[in-house]
Amino acid sequence: MKSAITIGRSKESYAYRMILPSIVVLVLVLVVPLFLSAYMSFHSWSLLGQQEREFVGLANYIEVFTSTRILDSLRITLIFVVASVSIEFLLGLGIALILNRPFRGYKAVRVVMLFPMLISPAIIALVWRLILHPTRGILNYILVSLGFQAQVWFDRELALVVLVAIEIWMQTPFIVLMILAGLQSIPQDLMDAAAVDGTNGFQRLTRVILPIIQPVIMVALVFRTMFALRNFPLPWVLTGGGPAGATNVFGIELYRQAFSYYHLGMAGAMSWVLVLITAVMSIMYIRFTYREALS
Amino acid sequence: MNVGRSLWVVFLVLLLLPVQAALATGQAEMEDQEPVLTMMFSTGGSGRTLANSAERFSEVTGIEVDVLQFPITQVYENQALSLSQGQPEPDVIAVDDVWFDAYRPFLEPLEVSQSVIDRFVPSMIDPFMDVNGEIKGLPVRMGGDVIAYRTDIFEEHGIDLASITTWNDVIEVAEQITDESAGEYGWSQGYAPLPSTLTAYLNFLSSHGGQLVTDDGSRAAFNSPEGVAALETMSTLAQTAGVPGLVNLTYNDQVDAFRNGTAVMGMLWNPRFTAINDPEFPHSGNFGVLPNFPRGEGMSRGVGRVYGWGLAVNQASPDKEAAQQFVEFVSSPEEQLRLAAEWNNSPTVQSVFENPEYLDAVPVAEDMASAMRHSIGRPNHPQYSQIVDILAVHLQRAVTGEVSAAEALADGEEEVNDLLSQ
Numbered sequence: 001m002k003s004a005i006t007i008g009r010s011k012e013s014y015a016y017r018m019i020l021p022s023i024v025v026l027v028l029v030l031v032v033p034l035f036l037s038a039y040m041s042f043h044s045w046s047l048l049g050q051q052e053r054e055f056v057g058l059a060n061y062i063e064v065f066t067s068t069r070i071l072d073s074l075r076i077t078l079i080f081v082v083a084s085v086s087i088e089f090l091l092g093l094g095i096a097l098i099l100n101r102p103f104r105g106y107k108a109v110r111v112v113m114l115f116p117m118l119i120s121p122a123i124i125a126l127v128w129r130l131i132l133h134p135t136r137g138i139l140n141y142i143l144v145s146l147g148f149q150a151q152v153w154f155d156r157e158l159a160l161v162v163l164v165a166i167e168i169w170m171q172t173p174f175i176v177l178m179i180l181a182g183l184q185s186i187p188q189d190l191m192d193a194a195a196v197d198g199t200n201g202f203q204r205l206t207r208v209i210l211p212i213i214q215p216v217i218m219v220a221l222v223f224r225t226m227f228a229l230r231n232f233p234l235p236w237v238l239t240g241g242g243p244a245g246a247t248n249v250f251g252i253e254l255y256r257q258a259f260s261y262y263h264l265g266m267a268g269a270m271s272w273v274l275v276l277i278t279a280v281m282s283i284m285y286i287r288f289t290y291r292e293a294l295s
Numbered sequence: 296m297n298v299g300r301s302l303w304v305v306f307l308v309l310l311l312l313p314v315q316a317a318l319a320t321g322q323a324e325m326e327d328q329e330p331v332l333t334m335m336f337s338t339g340g341s342g343r344t345l346a347n348s349a350e351r352f353s354e355v356t357g358i359e360v361d362v363l364q365f366p367i368t369q370v371y372e373n374q375a376l377s378l379s380q381g382q383p384e385p386d387v388i389a390v391d392d393v394w395f396d397a398y399r400p401f402l403e404p405l406e407v408s409q410s411v412i413d414r415f416v417p418s419m420i421d422p423f424m425d426v427n428g429e430i431k432g433l434p435v436r437m438g439g440d441v442i443a444y445r446t447d448i449f450e451e452h453g454i455d456l457a458s459i460t461t462w463n464d465v466i467e468v469a470e471q472i473t474d475e476s477a478g479e480y481g482w483s484q485g486y487a488p489l490p491s492t493l494t495a496y497l498n499f500l501s502s503h504g505g506q507l508v509t510d511d512g513s514r515a516a517f518n519s520p521e522g523v524a525a526l527e528t529m530s531t532l533a534q535t536a537g538v539p540g541l542v543n544l545t546y547n548d549q550v551d552a553f554r555n556g557t558a559v560m561g562m563l564w565n566p567r568f569t570a571i572n573d574p575e576f577p578h579s580g581n582f583g584v585l586p587n588f589p590r591g592e593g594m595s596r597g598v599g600r601v602y603g604w605g606l607a608v609n610q611a612s613p614d615k616e617a618a619q620q621f622v623e624f625v626s627s628p629e630e631q632l633r634l635a636a637e638w639n640n641s642p643t644v645q646s647v648f649e650n651p652e653y654l655d656a657v658p659v660a661e662d663m664a665s666a667m668r669h670s671i672g673r674p675n676h677p678q679y680s681q682i683v684d685i686l687a688v689h690l691q692r693a694v695t696g697e698v699s700a701a702e703a704l705a706d707g708e709e710e711v712n713d714l715l716s717q
């Protein structure tokens with residue numbers, strides 16, 4: 001008769017054998033490329049032109065932090081991330097609070113809210129390009145019909161603002177969805193108790209609701225920040241980084257290094273800088289959320 | 296036990312014998328068959344034209360050519376990856392003239408006689424010549440930037456074509472025919488994405504006698520009095536008569552602008568002339584081309600740029616001979632004439648420009664040929680795409696009026712020299 005320990009080990013071994021294929025696939029498609037990109041980032045590694053792959057130490061990383069163009073793209077990306085994620089959060093919270101209350105047709109509104117999130121960013125970019133076309137776009141047509149002046153929406157002053165606005169339109173539903181899920185997990189008796197204690201709506205929001213759903217908000221913000229930092233399809237299709245570099249986000253600059261110039265070493269270094277920035281921002285969010293527990 | 300094992304071995308051998316025989320037969324059959332060539336090409340008019348030529352080649356020779364069509368950036372990326380990895384496919388390589396420098400180590404030198412080389416427009420074959428003089432590609436669809444205009448608008452304003460010889464004349468006419476209240480603008484040009492901005496500037500630059508980089512390619516040369524004058528001209532046209540949002544205008548947007556009447560004059564890659572003159576749109580039949588490419592002040596003639604597609608052979612292709620045969624077929628005078636007359640392809644062979652069949656099919660061809668008479672190719676430089684991305688941003692800053700032409704070029708020069716010194 002087999003002992004309980006033997007049975008346990010056998011089950012464990014069976015479980016490992018079952019997940020082994022997935023682990024192999026993950027290692028091949030995730031871990032190997034990750035380490036390969038780190039290895040490349042310390043080399044002068046080009047697919048075209050010079051074929052020798054020389055070890056260059058930190059030269060690629062130094063280039064990332066000294067190149068005017070790359071630093072400019074980092075600055076634009078940070079403006080894009082801060083502006084879009086903060087407005088998405090405020091809007092998302094407001095909409096989620098409204099949608100959390102039952103009203104006539106609230107289920108339909110919740111579904112419609114998700115539509116922008118379901119469409120491919122490239123398609124969204126193409127549609128907005130048409131809407132905002134300076135001479136034939138419907139937005140300018142409406143403006144002119146109402147007696148206003150037509151605008152060139154993608155000029156140097158407005159292009160980044162427009163890009164942020166479209167990103168907000170596209171991604172706010174994600175925040176709404178997350179916060180709404182958090183709101184619906186708050187026990188009703190807790191809200192009733194707060195009401196009995198004489199709190200007003202604002203106090204209930206800041207003292208009860210937000211502290212309870214803080215972990216959900218944190219997850220939503222971490223995800224949105226990660227996605228916004230590496231955004232590529234929307235600005236690429238919408239403006240190609242222009243005009244005059246006004247929307248040249250880090251993702252576009254990285255794409256150019258990797259697929260226009262085939263400087264894989266430089267692209268590797270830029271990718272790791274992006275990973276580090278994402279990690280730092282995520283840690284900041286987590287520390288802020290759990291600051292009391294951590295202290 | 297041993298008997299069992301032996302039986303298994305015999306069974307496996309018996310099983311493998313017919314498989315081996317089938318493989319051998321298959322291989323022999325494949326050796327007898329004509330090869331199937333593969334290539335990639337840009338979607339749209341270019342892709343359709345080349346696919347048609349491939350079909351005809353197949354009819355004539357029995358060799359099939361599979362033309363896979365992708366957006367231009369994907370063609371570049373896919374080919375670059377295949378070539379750099381030494382992959383045998385695609386057999387035939389589509390080469391935009393400015394890609395040549397990046398691709399040339401992976402391309403097979405073509406065995407072509409001097410008489411074949413001489414049949415092409417010199418500025419169109421030059422971009423495919425390696426540093427050692429070897430020809431590694433033949434031009435099949437190349438055109439030049441010309442000034443297209445609306446004949447009805449010019450007539451309305453009583454503009455005499457012969458009076459337009461300099462860029463200052465062009466500015467004057469562009470301002471004269473611009474009517475913002477009617478939504479008509481006297482200047483349009485494809486400025487997006489960034490490479491288009493630099494290509495646009497190269498036309499102004501060469502017409503003013505400037506050049507992009509020094510002859511040895513080691514330093515920027517555009518920040519010169521000629522370069523500044525060229526950029527000032529480009530900016531003035533954009534700011535005083537340009538279609539709104541000019542710096543975001545892609546080539547397709549420009550074609551649309553001509554078709555819908557927003558653009559009444561502009562610099563256009565001549566193979567797109569047929570697209571703006573499409574009979575389905577209201578202004579069809581009202582387009583012409585200035586027979587003289589404008590010159591900068593103090594220059595004796597205007598010098599535009601020709602650019603476009605050539606075909607080359609992948610060094611790693613197992614069917615190099617058939618691939619070269621295809622390249623020669625598409626670039627032959629007969630096929631170039633057929634493609635020009637039937638598919639509005641912009642020809643690369645000199646004799647086609649004088650052929651009555653072509654002139655009948657494309658009445659403005661004579662003016663186009665005249666405008667491109669002195670045109671030159673775009674510069675070949677190993678870091679061209681990086682120069683583009685740096686300089687085009689500064690050019691756009693000048694075009695939008697954010698900085699002066701001199702400031703833009705000084706900033707661009709510093710960055711480009713920084714790149715070239717690495």
